[in-house]
Amino acid sequence: MKIFYAIQATGNGHISRAMQLYPYLQKFGTVDFFMSGNNASLKIDLPVKYKSDGCSLHYSKCGGLNYWNIAKNIRPIQMFKDASSLPLKNYDVVINDFDSITSLACKLQKVHSVQFGHQASFASKLTPRPEKKSLMGEIILKHYAPSPQYIGLHFEKYDSFILPPIIKDEIIQAEPKDLKHITVYLPSFQKDCLEKAFNKRSEINFHWFLNDVKLKHTIGNITYYPVNQKQFNQSLINCHGVITGGGFETPAEALYLRKKILSIPIRNHYEQECNAAALKKMGVPVVYEVGDNFDLIIENWLNKDTLTPNILANTVPDTLQFLFDTYNSN
Structure with missing residues (x-):
């Protein structure tokens, strides 16, 4: 065939x-x-x-x-x-x-x-x-x-x-751990839109995956990663939570791993708004605008106990x- x-x-x-x-x-x-x-x-x-x-x-x-x-x-x-x-x-x-x-x-x-x-x-x-x-x-x-x-x-x-x-085989076969870091994948945001907010939360280690990063490096509480599937999988498997857009694959994998999720759908991207609506029905926090108080949004998200829905693979x-x-x- x-x-x-x-x-x-x-x-x-x-x-x-x-x-x-x-x-x-x-x-x-x-x-x-x-x-x-x-x-x-x-x-x-x-x-x-x-x-x-x-x-x-x-x-x-x-x-x-x-x-x-x-x-x-x-x-x-x-x-x-x-x-x-x-x-x-x-x-x-x-x-x-x-x-x-x-x-x-x-x-x-x-x-x-x-x-x-x-x-x-x-x-x-x-x-x-x-x-x-x-x-x-x-x-x-x-x-x-x-x-x-x-x-x-x-x-x-x-x-x-x-x-x-x-769900990727590597995710299904993994033994998830909580190494306390936050995995970040937001391809519609440039670095200087979010960097100050992450720096303000100096007690939190962020693994931030960015398209324009060529080599993994750490500055302060942020480790910058290139978009690399193997590195991303490992970060996701071992994170405390993930901040991501309103896409489908990353939230699905995070839900499967029972990780905390903060979803930020791309503005005026209707499919992502639909996904965000589905996530909200499942009890996942969704943020539609990111402003000067984003560090406080992160703090409230991490401090709030939310049930992580269980999904099938x-x-x-x-x-x-x-x-x-x-x-x-x-």
């Missing part, structure tokens, strides 16, 4: 999931990956056969999206050419992790596909949304990468086609078997 797997590389989570799935996918056949977008900073250990600049996210300085930079870097004519040139008819199965070019290619070439991943869960109206829904956000979730089939991943089973998160072989059975039934 020949498998085409499209990865939306607007962040590291999609790539991390694909790397976790790859050894299992190989048991079903040969896999070629298509990488769309250029926001990822992880080292990619996958057979990427096709690439496109696609649509990438750009951030403002302190925790928001920069829509002007996003818009000016979109190349619709090139995206159409990329979609037309993908040889999808050479593949038996097309798996799409929320990539618009692959979705367009399937439409142009009349090829069946399944959208598989976190964003697929939003095909259900039962998946949590914020109190104030965004019309534009809903349109993007529905029409950015449409597919005739959806298999979603989320914190809880909100609908029949939604499955538990895919995905059974990857069973999930992939379900995916291929569902795909082949159409």
Whole structure:
């Protein structure tokens, strides 16, 4: 069986999931990956056969999206050419992790596909949304990468086609410890937006993972790390708590490890606002604005006893078997 797997590389989570799935996918056949977008900073250990600049996210300085930079870097004519040139008819199965070019290619070439991943869960109206829904956000979730089939991943089973998160083997097999540090991963924030707040909490050691850090180094109570999956996994496994955005993979892994979480969704990023709504329902603290009092927010978060919800890990072989059975039934 020949498998085409499209990865939306607007962040590291999609790539991390694909790397976790790859050894299992190989048991079903040969896999070629298509990488769309250029926001990822992880080292990619996958057979990427096709690439496109696609649509990438750009951030403002302190925790928001920069829509002007996003818009000016979109190349619709090139995206159409990329979609037309993908040889999808050479593949038996097309798996799409929320990539618009692959979705367009399937439409142009009349090829069946399944959208598989976190964003697929939003095909259900039962998946949590914020109190104030965004019309534009809903349109993007529905029409950015449409597919005739959806298999979603989320914190809880909100609908029949939604499955538990895919947790990395290293996380599942770990024996978590509490070495008292706080793991920080907030890719939409630049260093000087948060550094003062972390320095004010001099009694706390922070492990801060940043895209522009090349070598691990420590200054005061902050250890700066490059975005490296192995180092991040170890920091997360042994942390007291994690401060992260409103993404999916990192909160899911932290929940699985029963770690304290403080979520700061990217401003005006509707999917992250939806994830934050789901986390709030589970009792996870969420902060929507980071200002001069962020050090006090951290202090209150650490001092407050909160129940850490328990979530399941995905059974990857069973999930992939379900995916291929569902795909082949159409």
